[in-house]
Amino acid sequence: xxxxxxxxxxxxxxxxxxxxxxxxxxxxxxxxxxxxxxxxxxxxxxxxxxxxxxxxxxxxxxxxxxxxxxxxxxxxxxxxxxxxxxxxxxxxxxxxxxxxxxxxxxxxxxxxxxxxxxxxxxxxxxxxxxxxxxxxxxxxxxxxxxxxxxxxxxxxxxxxxxxxxxxxxxxxxxxxxxxxxxxxxxxxxxxxxxxxxxxxxxxxxxxxxxxxxxxxxxxxxxxxxxxxxxxxxxxxxxxxxxxxxxxxxxxxxxxxxxxxxxxxxxxxxxxxxxxxxxxxxxxxxxxxxxxxxxxxxxxxxxxxxxxxxxxxxxxxxxxxxxxxxxxxxxxxxxxxxxxxxxxx
Numbered sequence: 001x002x003x004x005x006x007x008x009x010x011x012x013x014x015x016x017x018x019x020x021x022x023x024x025x026x027x028x029x030x031x032x033x034x035x036x037x038x039x040x041x042x043x044x045x046x047x048x049x050x051x052x053x054x055x056x057x058x059x060x061x062x063x064x065x066x067x068x069x070x071x072x073x074x075x076x077x078x079x080x081x082x083x084x085x086x087x088x089x090x091x092x093x094x095x096x097x098x099x100x101x102x103x104x105x106x107x108x109x110x111x112x113x114x115x116x117x118x119x120x121x122x123x124x125x126x127x128x129x130x131x132x133x134x135x136x137x138x139x140x141x142x143x144x145x146x147x148x149x150x151x152x153x154x155x156x157x158x159x160x161x162x163x164x165x166x167x168x169x170x171x172x173x174x175x176x177x178x179x180x181x182x183x184x185x186x187x188x189x190x191x192x193x194x195x196x197x198x199x200x201x202x203x204x205x206x207x208x209x210x211x212x213x214x215x216x217x218x219x220x221x222x223x224x225x226x227x228x229x230x231x232x233x234x235x236x237x238x239x240x241x242x243x244x245x246x247x248x249x250x251x252x253x254x255x256x257x258x259x260x261x262x263x264x265x266x267x268x269x270x271x272x273x274x275x276x277x278x279x280x281x282x283x284x285x286x287x288x289x290x291x292x293x294x295x296x297x298x299x300x301x302x303x304x305x306x307x308x309x310x311x312x313x314x315x316x317x318x319x320x321x322x323x324x325x326x327x328x329x330x331x332x333x334x335x336x337x338x339x340x341x342x343x344x
Contacts, residue, residue, distance in 0.1 A: 012027070012028070012096050012101045012103045013027075013028045013103050013104045013105070013106075013328050014026065014027055014028070014092065014095070014096060014103045014104075014105050014106070014130075014328070015105070015106040015107075015108075015321060015324035015325045015327065015328045016088070016091075016105055016106070016107045016108070016125070016321075016324070017108045017138075017141070017318075017320045017321040017324060018038070018073065018084075018088070018107060018108065018121070019038055019073070019076070019162050019163055019164070019320075020038060020071065020073045020074060020075060020076055020162060020163035020164030020165070020185065020187060021037065021038060021162065021163025021164070021185075021186055021187065021291060022035060022036065022037055022038055022163065022291070022317070023035075023036055023037075023038045023053075023087070023088075023091055024317075024318055024320070024321035025091055025092070025094075025095050025321070026321045026322065026324060026325030026328065027095055027096065028325070028328045028329055029329075031322075031325065032318050032321055032322070032325070033095045034091055034094055034095050035317070035318070036052065036053030036054055036091060037053055037054055037056070037057040038071055038072070038073055038087065038163075039052070039053065039056040039057040039059075039060065039069060039070070039071055040052045040056050040069070040070060040071075040072060040083055040086065040087050040090075041055070041056040041059050041063065041067055041068070041069045042067070042068050042070070042083060043066065043067065043068075044065060044066050044067060044068050045068075047080075047082040047083050047086065049083070049086040049087070049090060050067060052086075052087050052090040052091065053090075053091070056069055057069075057208075060206070060207055060208060061206045061207065061208070070083070072084040072087055073164065074164060075164040075165055075183035076109075076110040076113070076138075076162065076164040076165040076183070077110070077113060077117040077120075077121070077164075078117065078120045078121055078124060081120055081123070081124055084121075084124045085124040085127050085128050086128075088124060088125055088128035089127075089128035089129055092128055092129050092130075093129075102129055102130060102131035103129070103130055103131070104130065104131060104132040104133075104134070105125055105130040105132070105133050105134070106133075106134045106135070106136055106324045106327050106328055107121060107122075107125050107133060107134070107135055107136075107324075108135070108136055108137070108138045108141050108320050108321075108324050109121060109135050109136070109137060109138065110137075110138055110165050110167060110181050111137050111138065111139050111167050111169065111176070111179045111180070111181045112165075112180075112181035118135065121135075122135070134327075136323075136324055136327055137167075137169075137176065137179070138160055138162070138165075138167045138320050139158060139160060139167045139168070139169030139171070139176055139179050140169070140171065140176060140323070141319075141320045141321075141323035141324045141327070142158045142160040142167070142287075142289040142290070142313075142319050142320045142323055143156055143158040143169070143171050143287065143323065144322075144323030144324075144326050144327070145289065145313070145318070145319035145320055145321065145322035145323030145324075145325075145326070146158060146287040146289050146313035146314075146316075146319050146323070147313070147314075148171065148287055150171045150174055151173065151174045152172070152173070153172065153173060154172070154280045154284065155170050155171065155172045155177065155273075155276075155277035155278075155280035155281055155284075156170070156171045156172070156280075156281075156284065156287070157169070157170050157171070157269075157270075157273075157281045157284075157285075157286045157287070158171070158286070158287045158288075158289060159262075159266055159286055159287070159288050159289070159290075159302070159310075160289045160290040160319070160320060161185055161186070161262060161288070161289070161290040161291065161292020161293060161295075161298070162185045162186065162290045162291060162292065162320075163185050163186045163187050163291060164183060164185050164186075164187055165181055165182065165183050165184070165185050166181065166182050166184055166185050166262050166265055166290075166292065167179065167180075167181045168180055168181070168265055168266050168269045169269070170269060170273050170277055170281065172277060172280075177273070177274070177277060178269060178272055178273055179269070180265055180268060180269050182261060182262070182265045184258050184261050184262060184265075185290070185291075185292060186211075186214075186291050186292055188258040189214055189218070189255045189258050189259070189292075189295070190207065190210040190211050190214060191210075192254050192255045192257060192258055193205070193210045193213055193214055193218075193251065193254050193255060194207075194210045195254075196250075196251075196253075196254035197210075197231070197233065197244070197246070197254075198236070201242075201244050202235060202236040202237050203231075203233040203234070203235060203236065203242055203244060204233050204234045204235075204236055205231065205233040206233070209231055209232065209233060212231075213229060213231050213246065213251060214251070214255070214295070215294075216229045217229040217246065217247070217248040217251045218248070218251050218252070218255060218295055218296065219248055219251070219252050219295065219296040219297040220252070220255075220259045220295055220296070220297040220298040220300075220301040221252075221296075221297030221298070221300040221301040221304065222249075222252070222297070223248055223296065223297065226247055226248045226249050227247070227248045228245050228246070228247050228248075229245070229246055229247075229248070229251075230243055230244070230245050230246075231243065231244060231245075231246055259295075259298070259301065262292070262298075263301065263302060263305050263306070266286070266302060266306060267305070267306060270306065270308070281308060282307075282308055285308060285309035285310060285311055286302065286306075286308055286309070286310045286311075287310075287311060287312075287313050288302070288310055288311065288312045288313060288316065289312075289313045289316045289319035289320065290316055290317070290319070290320070291316070291317055293312040293313065293316035293317075294312075294316065294317070298312075299311060299312050
């Protein structure tokens with residue numbers, strides 16, 4: 001057993017799924033204790049944090065000139081290190097406010113993250129108050145959180161569709177056999193909706209409105225009963241508010257490109273999977289996690305296109321955080337899936 005295992009202190013050690021869209025924090029012994037949008041509000045022209053999470057998200061598109069609301073992560077990696085550090089500290093202080101016991105932290109990273117991007121994430125987490133940082137790939141964390149038997153000889157396959165990235169991996173004997181990542185996720189689906197409504201109706205939608213339309217009428221596969229949803233934006237011709245009705249079939253056409261790219265990513269991983277493991281995947285199916293798992297019909301679309309059964313994990317939004325949390329709870333068992341970020 002490692003020295004860290006012997007010295008593991010209950011109650012303050014954390015696992016953080018720092019996502020492009022949402023940040024989820026898991027505390028040892030308590031489970032998921034925080035789920036907030038990865039959005040901050042700062043004083044304009046500075047990195048001084050005014051708000052984070054839901055309060056900051058409510059400010060998107062509504063702030064005066066003295067305040068800027070923004071997302072400090074893009075495509076699963078840090079785009080603004082100082083603001084990200086402040087955001088992590090804000091969230092950690094919410095769940096572990098003691099300055100006397102600095103938490104050890106397991107943080108999730110995309111499978112294709114570069115060494116520079118990973119270093120930026122590690123440093124931001126350390127500066128935010130962690131005393132030790134370990135990383136786990138999102139693919140592995142998602143598989144653990146979905147309840148897949150990652151230590152077994154039979155292969156498990158997971159598709160994690162997040163806000164900025166989609167990670168796909170095949171796991172066997174406690175390791176990732178093959179994995180691929182594409183920097184496409186829920187944000188790109190929202191952007192496709194904005195672009196379609198702008199082109200078809202000369203209507204400019206805000207980020208929140210596009211997301212609401214995706215939730216209400218979005219789908220990746222034909223619905224048994226199509227729905228019609230009204231959406232309001234700014235008319236680009238008159239500059240005045242305008243409301244239009246958009247069907248779920250139209251939204252489905254609008255988001256076809258990013259959805260098709262996700263399907264092709266899964267297909268590409270199956271294509272390079274060793275034959276024995278591919279047989280396991282066909283037999284056991286694919287687990288779908290992340291916020292994208294909530295897009296209606298995505299599991300049916302993948303099953304239809306690939307000929308492999310696909311099921312959404314229970315509580316897919318928190319699967320990655322739960323998987324990282326199990327690494328916190330059962331460090332001695334799952335130690336080998338973690339990477340110690342201490343550097344000489």
